[in-house]
Amino acid sequence: MSRDTAIGSRGAQPSVTPVTVSRWSRTASAFTGVCLVAVVILAVVPYVIGGPAEQPLITLLTFIAMASQWNLLAGFSGLTSFGQNAYIGVGAYALYLVAAGGINPFAGIILAAIAAAVVSLPVSALVLRLSGGYFAVATLVVAATFQIIASLSPSVGGTTGVSVPGLAGYGDVLREALIYWATLAVAVASVAGVCVLVRRTFGLDARAVSSDPVGAASSGVRVGRIRLLAYLAAAGGAGAVGALIALQTLYVEPTTVFSIQYSVYMLFLVLVGGMGTIEGPIVGALVLFALQETLSAYGAWYLVIVGCLAVVATLAASRGLWGLASERFGWSLLPVGYRVRQEE
Amino acid sequence: MNWVNAVIQGMLLGGQYALIACGLSLMFGVMRIVNIAHGDLAVCGAYLGLVLSSALGVPVWVTLPLLLPAAFLAGMALQVLLFGRALRHGVLAPVLVTFGLSVMIENLLQVAATSDPRGLNGGALALASFHIGSGITVSWLFLTAFLTACTVLSCLQLLLSRTSWGRKVRATADDVDTARLVGIRVRPVFATVAGIAVATAALAGVFIGTIGTFDPLAGTNTLIFAFEAVVIGGIGSLWGTLVGGVALGVTQVVVGEINQAYAVLAVNLLFLAVLTVRPGGLFTSRQAVRELQGLGAPG
Numbered sequence: 001m002s003r004d005t006a007i008g009s010r011g012a013q014p015s016v017t018p019v020t021v022s023r024w025s026r027t028a029s030a031f032t033g034v035c036l037v038a039v040v041i042l043a044v045v046p047y048v049i050g051g052p053a054e055q056p057l058i059t060l061l062t063f064i065a066m067a068s069q070w071n072l073l074a075g076f077s078g079l080t081s082f083g084q085n086a087y088i089g090v091g092a093y094a095l096y097l098v099a100a101g102g103i104n105p106f107a108g109i110i111l112a113a114i115a116a117a118v119v120s121l122p123v124s125a126l127v128l129r130l131s132g133g134y135f136a137v138a139t140l141v142v143a144a145t146f147q148i149i150a151s152l153s154p155s156v157g158g159t160t161g162v163s164v165p166g167l168a169g170y171g172d173v174l175r176e177a178l179i180y181w182a183t184l185a186v187a188v189a190s191v192a193g194v195c196v197l198v199r200r201t202f203g204l205d206a207r208a209v210s211s212d213p214v215g216a217a218s219s220g221v222r223v224g225r226i227r228l229l230a231y232l233a234a235a236g237g238a239g240a241v242g243a244l245i246a247l248q249t250l251y252v253e254p255t256t257v258f259s260i261q262y263s264v265y266m267l268f269l270v271l272v273g274g275m276g277t278i279e280g281p282i283v284g285a286l287v288l289f290a291l292q293e294t295l296s297a298y299g300a301w302y303l304v305i306v307g308c309l310a311v312v313a314t315l316a317a318s319r320g321l322w323g324l325a326s327e328r329f330g331w332s333l334l335p336v337g338y339r340v341r342q343e344e
Numbered sequence: 345m346n347w348v349n350a351v352i353q354g355m356l357l358g359g360q361y362a363l364i365a366c367g368l369s370l371m372f373g374v375m376r377i378v379n380i381a382h383g384d385l386a387v388c389g390a391y392l393g394l395v396l397s398s399a400l401g402v403p404v405w406v407t408l409p410l411l412l413p414a415a416f417l418a419g420m421a422l423q424v425l426l427f428g429r430a431l432r433h434g435v436l437a438p439v440l441v442t443f444g445l446s447v448m449i450e451n452l453l454q455v456a457a458t459s460d461p462r463g464l465n466g467g468a469l470a471l472a473s474f475h476i477g478s479g480i481t482v483s484w485l486f487l488t489a490f491l492t493a494c495t496v497l498s499c500l501q502l503l504l505s506r507t508s509w510g511r512k513v514r515a516t517a518d519d520v521d522t523a524r525l526v527g528i529r530v531r532p533v534f535a536t537v538a539g540i541a542v543a544t545a546a547l548a549g550v551f552i553g554t555i556g557t558f559d560p561l562a563g564t565n566t567l568i569f570a571f572e573a574v575v576i577g578g579i580g581s582l583w584g585t586l587v588g589g590v591a592l593g594v595t596q597v598v599v600g601e602i603n604q605a606y607a608v609l610a611v612n613l614l615f616l617a618v619l620t621v622r623p624g625g626l627f628t629s630r631q632a633v634r635e636l637q638g639l640g641a642p643g
Contacts, residue, residue, distance in 0.1 A: 074436070078436060080436055080439050080440065082380070082443060126616055126619050126620060127619075129619065129623045130619075130623070132376075132378065132435050132436070132439060133372070133377065133378020133379075133380070133438065133439045133442075134378060134575070134579075136378065136380065136439050136443070137378060137380070137567065137568070137571040138571075138575075138619065140564070140567075140568060140571075141568055141571070141572065141612055141615060141616070142616075144565075144568060144608075144612060145609065145612040145613070145616070148608060148609045148612070149609065152605055152606070152609065260564060264443075264447055267440065267443060267444075268444075268447075271440060271444070299455075300451040300452075300454040300455045301451070301455060303447055303448075303450075303451040304447075304448050304451045304452055304455070306447075307444045307445070307447040307448035307451065308444070308448060310440070310444040310447075311426065311440075311441050311444035311445060311448070314430065314433065314437050314440045314441050314444065315426070315429050315430060315433065315437070315441065318433050318434075318437065
């Protein structure tokens with residue numbers, strides 16, 4: 001690979017074995033290929049299977065998007081926000097405002113993401129002063145405050161909410177398929193975005209900030225900047241998810257779009273799958289999606305079981321299911337880290 | 345006269361917030377755990393009070409000698425089984441574990457007790473009140489809650505500053521490793537602190553349930569109020585927590601006097617304003633602020 005660099009081959013110290021550092025391995029190349037094929041297959045689902053497959057896949061893809069975003073925030077940067085539902089709500093309301101303004105609602109998803117990121121900027125100035133549990137509860141307060149503000153604003157329907165305009169022109173089948181593609185795009189963008197960010201220096205810096213902010217700062221990492229970037233990116237992603245939720249339900253109402261359930265899901269998906277890896281949240285999304293399908297008849301028991309799983313995962317397998325598997329088998333499916341090999 | 349009344353009612357309400365918050369403050373001060381399930385544990389206390397008082401057919405106050413020790417033991421068990429283990433997995437694990445616990449409690453309560461709002465039987469005390477001057481009526485129940493909060497805070501302060509247990513707690517809070525070195529058995533200290541925190545939460549839950557109603561999902565809002573009281577008052581300062589609670593209560597009632605819809609919003613904005621101007625709260629040490637920002641070096 002072109003990025004490979006040889007270290008230690010200068011000959012000054014003959015005892016040092018030359019090694020090759022590379023990002024790509026055979027597994028990583030193969031798996032990246034598999035991922036691309038999977039995305040293509042997912043993209044043609046509306047043509048091949050259509051309606052019945054779209055609804056469950058939308059749920060699964062939304063899970064993947066939410067999990068990847070929360071993982072960027074909590075897993076890589078150590079910011080355990082329980083208030084990402086604030087930006088899901090902001091995204092949903094932004095989509096309504098954009099659609100009410102006559103802009104195509106599907107184009108509005110991007111605007112909703114930008115709106116959420118813009119709103120998160122002043123909020124970050126407040127909440128990023130805190131860390132750990134205090135940061136977590138402060139984000140809860142912010143989400144609660146946003147919900148109250150939305151329900152006190154008559155221009156967006158107050159407590160009763162508003163329905164999303166601009167979708168009447170589409171037929172049911174087309175609308176469903178467009179929402180499906182939009183969800184797929186947001187999920188792919190979330191996973192790929194986190195992948196790209198983590199491959200850059202940001203990935204190392206963020207992990208350093210998460211494990212020891214003081215140490216990171218003293219090694220020249222700009223702690224505030226890393227946290228801010230992660231917070232803005234996660235807020236933007238949540239905004240896009242919120243816009244998708246508004247498109248699916250066609251109705252925006254404070255208690256549902258600001259529901260803390262979204263934050264609960266983000267946490268559980270990532271904890272069960274594995275924090276701080278790219279693959280973990282996807283595994284978590286698949287596992288929780290399967291659990292939800294099988295346990296949905298049990299109502300509240302489902303969340304009790306998943307909560308229990310999350311607690312056990314944190315205590316017994318802090319790197320989640322994916323962490324267990326990758327440690328056991330030495331898997332690393334994506335070219336995110338570095339591999340060091342001795343040259344023959 | 346309305347305003348004086350609002351301030352008095354607000355102060356009394358603030359006592360309840362301080363009563364919920366003191367356990368949260370204590371657990372953070374000693375173990376560096378922000379217990380996300382604290383509000384839910386208070387709601388559990390209220391449900392336990394409901395079960396006991398309806399089973400025995402007595403006002404909920406009579407059940408306190410049963411309820412508080414049970415809550416204390418539950419707190420110790422939680423510390424040994426969950427919080428203590430979580431502490432060994434770094435700084436984020438306790439946050440995640442207590443959040444998971446919170447979701448479990450809320451949903452278990454929904455399964456066990458349905459989502460209907462409940463209230464507790466407070467006996468004659470719940471309805472009694474007296475007058476000051478012409479326009480001010482003070483409910484004995486609110487006054488009792490406020491005085492209980494003051495008593496609990498005073499007792500905690502005395503325990504911490506005057507007893508050998510308190511010395512151990514303070515030493516452990518300062519530096520766990522050094523405390524171990526000088527022969528303090530840290531785990532029993534942590535267990536008793538968690539026990540006290542959960543018992544005070546349960547006591548607060550009983551007052552919440554007697555004064556108003558509660559449902560399985562009431563814990564999150566309870567946590568938010570308690571947390572705001574702790575941060576406004578200043579991390580790790582018990583009397584600060586009382587001041588924080590009173591500030592919240594007065595804001596809520598006074599703004600509610602103008603427009604009820606804005607009462608909770610005003611409380612949240614007060615919290616965010618304090619966070620902007622004085623992130624460490626009103627009464628706090630610089631060390632506490634550094635730890636709050638994740639820059640300190642907790643033991």
